[in-house]
Amino acid sequence: MAAVIALAVAGLLVLAMSGMFMGMAKSFTATVDKSPAHVMILPPQAEGLFGNNSGQPRRLIPTIYQHPDVLEVQPLNGSWAFWSNFPKDGQPAKGDGVQVVVVDPVKGAVTLPTDFSDEVIAALQQPFTVVVDRSSLNKLGVKVGDKAKMNGRTVTVGAVVDGYPSMFNSQVFVSYQTGKLIYVVDEGQRVGPLVVKIKDPSKAKQVADELNAMSHGQYKAWTRDQLSKSSQKSMLKEGGISMMIGFAVLVGIFIGIVITWQTLQGAIMANIKEFASLRALGVSMGALRLIIMELSFWVGVAGLTMTVFLTSLVAFAAHSAAVPMDFPLFIVIPVTIGLMLIAILSGLFSLGVLKKSQPADLLR
């Protein structure tokens, strides 16, 4: 039982930590995942949504329209702004940089995330009204209906949305109009990523391929899925995230093997006389080894079951605290295999103590 718990805790450690980091990585791509756009256009060398500061030329927009399936092309506008609240009595003053995301507050607009409710859209339609993520309220020191300052202009928090938490700067959604009023809309020659709506969403992959064929290396078209995954990956590649996950995995494996092995060994030692009596009765060493391996296999299975249970508890707790967590298969599967391996390895390590089951020792 102790071995099962050790294994489950190791699994939980790895899964919860990596789940949290994956959740953070995913929160960066929330705007992509929830965009109604089917295809997105980025500079040719881009690996994801982030780190393309130089942007791409605005003149690309008409060339995208040349594809017969394209309905609408819009640049994703957004830039950094300075936020400060109006502290009420006893409330601390908060000042923070925020990431402004400019959307078209019209239902079905290509820049408007699909999960924005009518109420949120109506709020955005008011000038000087902004929308923030629920998890950012505290950080920004405001409630719905409060006023705050952005880039020196007074804005009102009109509504909140869920599912756009951010590891670094909070995200603030504004309409194009409000964006202009608080000086975040750039109408220069360079634009950010382009979002594209097409006639038949099921043909997104094909359209993206065709756009790439006609791009002459000036841009790269992505489907939403491709971009979301690639963005997450590039986040992992450059950020300290991969290091942290790697560390969690190492610690998890270490805890898993050492504790599971030791507890398994303890369990065998506790029954060493019983094993010795089986030896005396003629049960071969190989058969006893098999018992241990079978035992460690079941410890693995039980440990996995408990990991699933504990992790879902943690995920549930995280969800209620609006902390983003994500468990992509490419993490869950190796962890599952890893836990089983740990159990089996612990079993193998423990085989050594069986040598202590000398039946002659029972005679005294």
Place this chain on the structure above:
Amino acid sequence: MSQTHNGKMALSATGLGKSYKIGKVKQAVLKGVDFSAYHGQVTMVMGPSGSGKSTLIAALSGLMKPDEGEVIALGENLWKKKRGKIDKFRLDHCGFIFQGFNLFPALNATQQVEQVLKYQKVSHSEAHRRAVEVLEAVSLGHRLKQKPSELSGGEKQRVAIARALSKMPSLIFADEPTSALDSVSGQVVIKLLHQAAKERGAAVVVVTHDPRLEAYADRVIHMEDGKILSDNMVSEPPVLA
């Protein structure tokens, strides 16, 4: 050991010697012991602790290789065999009962017995049938589902006996089987061993220093300082076919 008997020889050992190294001192615990045991007899080996009786039984049963001498068990030269073959020999022919009962705490009485039968390649249903039968024979028919923690010392030892008997062994070795038991439970246990010798024709070798058990012995051997002091045949071994 010069006298000859009409019984069927189960075990015969000649010139057994064994010494242990304790620190730098080599201490002989068996000094050229000759020993024999017959089918259908309870042979009791008695002596003070340190007299070498446990070492003798270990050498006779294939648990510990003696430094010198040979053991002929059921007509086979035991210590000429390879380790795996000795294991197999014990699996096929030997039953053991120890002072500590050595039952797995997680298994109930029936499972303790079935577990051993499994390694004899007995089918599950047959193993179950035999386990119940042998547990009933040791008067534990009402305790089949109990785990060791729910059994008294005497009951645990009876489970251990059932485990040893279920294999239908020709050789049964018991090392101080009653020393952890009260006198009533001890009587029950020694009677069961006696019964195994009489009804099954097994050669039962009991190591003990409990004088109350002498009444059940067919033959009493006294040991001291690694040597046999006396060998007293109480009743002649039965003549078996």
